[in-house]
Amino acid sequence: MVEYAKDCELVIGLASPVGVNHDDVESRLKDIFGQFNYHVNYIHLSELVAKHFEMRPCKDLNEIERLDWAMKTGTELRNRYDRGDLYALMAMDEINLERTSENQTVLPRKRTVHVIRSLKHAEEVNTLRQVYGQGFFLLGISASTESKKHYLRELKGVESESELDRLIQRDDKESDKLGQQTRNVFQLADAFATTDDNIRLSKQIGRIVDLIFSHPYQPPTEEEYAMFMAYAASLRSADLSRQVGAVLTNKMGDIVSTGANDVPKFGGGLYWPGEDDCRDYVRKCDSNEMQRNEIMEDVIKSIVGKDIGEDEVEEYKLKLSKTRIGDLTEFGRAVHAEMDALLQASRNGISIRDAKLYTTTFPCHNCAKHIVVAGIKEVVYIEPYPKSFATTLHDDSINNSESPVLNKVNFRQFVGIGPRKFIDLFSMNLGNGRKIKRKDKGAIVSWSRGAAELRIPMSPLSYLESETDNVNLFARLVRGQE
DSSP: OOGGGGTOOEEEEEEOOTTSOHHHHHHHHHHHHHTTTOEEEEEEHHHHHHHHHOOOOOTTOOHHHHHHHHHHHHHHHHHHHTOTTHHHHHHHHHHHHTOOEETTEEOOOTTEEEEEEOOOSHHHHHHHHHHHGGGEEEEEEEOOHHHHHHIIIIITOOOOHHHHHHHHHHHHOOSSTTSOOHHHHHTTOSEEEESSOHHHHHHHHHHHHHHHTTOTTOOOOHHHHHHHHHHHHHTTOOOSSOOOEEEEEOTTOOEEEEEESBOBOTTSSBOOSSTTOOOHHHHTSOHHHHHHHHHHHHHHHHHHOTTOOHHHHHHHHHHHTTSGGGGOOTTOOSBOHHHHHHHHHHHTTOOOTTOEEEEEEOOOHHHHHHHHHTTOOEEEEEEOOTTOOHHHHTTTTEEOSSSOOSSSEEEEEOOEEOGGGHHHHHOSSSSSSOOOOOEETTEEOOOOTTTOOOSSOOOHHHHHHHHHHHHHHHHHHHTTOO
16 A cells, blocks of 8 residues: 555545434543544535525524424525535535645545534435545434434433424435435435444444454454345346345354345246346336226326326326325336245244344335244334335334344344445455455454544545535536536
């Protein structure tokens, strides 16, 4: 590694829902990075709005009104400039602000980690990854609904239960394509931590940062390995909409079956590429979407009349698509990943009673009832799935709260290094960045936070020019020249 690697910058984006105690997370990050002799440059995006756009909330707003104002303002600004990544450009402008130059060359800020709070649109993540490459790390901070409500109620003074539900739902995903999309950002994270357990939070964040700084003796946990394998299973799916993967593990942590969302074939299992492949991409259509459109048209014409024009039909379909009719999935040909994993074990005569299911996405309510009847003990997932009524329909047998119970299937969000960074941070020599050395002349190599170096250092030649280009773009946008 060249000399800049010892002191190079790092950019961390936080993906977290409303109700997470960001001040607590900020304090812990500063303490941990301080042990690596790194300065934390904390960038609070909502506070930069006043600086660049002269938009400020009224001083007498309560917490609900303040949060609503911040969400409304973010959506308004993204739409004004027609850019989902507007706040990412604003963050880069702030990072670039205190850079020095030498011989007309912009210089890196040595031993500095820029922490961006908090990203709310997937385009923000995409732009930051394009500019900073492997030097950008997205950290997902989750909290159970119970914890989020407790924080907002007890520490922020929000008392109305209906307002709490509305605020959390709005933050999760607004209907506007340039609106708040926390759920979509969260699933892109490189690693995940939870504020549900304050005692473990520092350990979770500390371990993640240790791995970012090349800790050679932090192998993957059982759950990190299983979730990586679930993600690997998802990649075999040729579904037209999305890729979902799942694995089942026994009491010893052994993986006993895998699953993906795809079309089943005669004789058992899913199709592989070949002459007999009859998946949706071969048939060139999504059967569920086609049936759903036909149902909406039937509903519209039965209420409004069959003489309605095509343009009006499309307008009504757009409205209906935002209702539960738009969530219909039972006409799809694909088996869901969780069901595929359950049935694969069944075909091979493997008992899955008291097994643990790892899935890249929260199970739908149809899969959930089969998970219960199969005797699964616990479900671990990454991506939330609000369309699922699993916990509503099966609250007698499924527990999704922060505290596990003995007489229900416990659903909980994944914590640890995500599949995106699994190879980079755990492989000794196959990942991006520096190679890991664990021994020297038969003895283990020492490692300490004070002397540690980043596993994947950024080359200034690769990101400073791109950052400057985006800063100039942001300046032109604000001046109305773009």
